[in-house]
Amino acid sequence: MEISATGRLEVRITAADVGKRVSVRRLDDPASEGEKFTDTVGVLASWDDGVLLITRKSGETVHIPEASLVAGKVVPPAPARRRGPAASxxxxxxxxxxxxxxxxxxxxxxxxxxxxxxxxxxxxxxxxxxxxxxxxxxxxxxxxxxxxxxxxxxxxxxxxxxxxxxxxxxxxxxxxxxxxxVSAELWIGALAPVADRDEGAGVVLSREADDAWLTRYQRKGVSEVALKVLGSGPSVWFATVPGDGGGVPAAIGRCVVDGRWAGFAAVEVDPALRRRGLATRVMAALARRALEEGASAAWLQVEADNAGARGLYTGMGFVAHHAYHHYRSA
Incomplete structure (x- = not known):
């Protein structure tokens, strides 16, 4: 928080700072006994009619009454990440x-x-x-x-x-x-370490999502339009780890190679076979193919509450780049 030479907290932001990244402290309930403060950091989206709207990194918008402010300042943009490929x-x-x-x-x-x-x-x-x-x-x-x-x-x-x-x-x-x-995160990382995680043995790669692959895919009843979307992209690969007896695959995955980028999606494993390295094997096989096509960086999407996937991807060197959201019309 901004502290003056006299040691007092000060509000050093105005409506002219809309669009800038700010840090503010507010008194939770000015009428209550005792002082309870909340700090908020984000982009000052608006300051109208005595209310500040601050959008946090997560996408949450916080409404803050001007009268509750006890301190505030403009802060510099967050430092650039040092891990992962450079990307806008x-x-x-x-x-x-x-x-x-x-x-x-x-x-x-x-x-x-x-x-x-x-x-x-x-x-x-x-x-x-x-x-x-x-x-x-x-x-x-x-x-x-x-x-x-x-x-x-x-x-x-x-x-x-x-x-x-x-x-x-x-x-x-x-x-x-x-x-x-809906909100989720887009993570990025270097591609070679993904390929090095496993030999990818036993993974079958194909240019099309065949019937076996679709039986493992979590979106049931895939239509002709859905197949077109799944097969879209500059260079698309589907990975399958066959199941016992040629039944439902033990694991699947999808990768789209686009210049220096390889995008991973639909990495799904039979619930009874999880924690056996199948997801890693699928991604490694797809990563090797993407490297052969000249890619060097990777991206994927992950839900905030998917602890298993976040742990897996963190171990592969991925880091969060930004959050993305879908807003629906009223």
């Missing part, structure tokens, strides 16, 4: 989008509207990179109409927690009544 949010947003291509897309200014009959939110949401060419309320109206014409709910995909992400847009979407339904 915009680069990763484009790479991850190409790994789950929609069957239909249209430009709204620099935004991309994507649809695939509802299969995955990433392929059925607006990607708001750049200027939509309209004031935000009008752009969001256009998004609603576009998805409504296709019988789909309107989603906007945003990100927080890295340089160039969209904390201000997240706060504005919430102000306009959009609801954050």
């Amino acid at each position: 949010y915009e680069e990763l947003a484009h790479v991850s989008s190409r790994a789950w291509r929609p069957v239909e897309s249209e430009r709204l200014g620099e935004w991309e509207l994507r649809a695939a009959s509802g299969f995955t939110r990433r392929a059925n949401s607006a990607l708001p990179l750049g200027d939509p060419g309209l004031p935000l309320p009008a752009a969001l109206d256009a998004v609603r109409r576009w998805y409504g014409d296709r019988g789909l709910p309107a989603y906007v995909q945003t990100a927080t927690g890295a340089e160039g992400t969209q904390e201000l847009l997240c706060a504005e979407l919430e102000r306009l009544g959009w609801t954050r339904e």
Whole structure:
């Protein structure tokens, strides 16, 4: 917190600091006995009518009454991560989008509207990179109409927690009544260490998701549209560890190679066979193939509450790059 020469806490931010990263301390309940403080760090999204909106790295927007502030200051951007490949949010947003291509897309200014009959939110949401060419309320109206014409709910995909992400847009979407339904994280790491984790023996690689692979895939009843999305991307590989007797596979995975990036997804293991290194074996086999195609870096998506996956990926050298969110229209 900001402390003056006299030792007193001071509020050294104003409405002119909207868009900057700030650190504030507030008194939880000014009317209660005793002093209980809460500290908040994030991007100052707005300061209107005596209320500050601060968007944290996680994407959560905190409402803070101006009257409860006891200290505040502008803080520098978080230091750049030293682990993992160098990558901007915009680069990763484009790479991850190409790994789950929609069957239909249209430009709204620099935004991309994507649809695939509802299969995955990433392929059925607006990607708001750049200027939509309209004031935000009008752009969001256009998004609603576009998805409504296709019988789909309107989603906007945003990100927080890295340089160039969209904390201000997240706060504005919430102000306009959009609801954050899903949040996860995109992690990155070097590719070679993934390949070195295991020999990948017994893993069958294919360019198509065959019937056996689909029986293990967690999304049941995969449609023709879903198969198109699964097979989309610059260079797609599917991995299978056959099950006993040629039945349901023991493990599967998917990888999309795109320039220097290899994106891993759908790494799934028979629950009865977990903690036996099958996920590592699948990823290692896919990583080797991606290295042969010239990739050097890797990315994947992980849920915040998936402790097992987070432990596995941390051990492989992956680190969180940013959080991403899907906002649904009211």
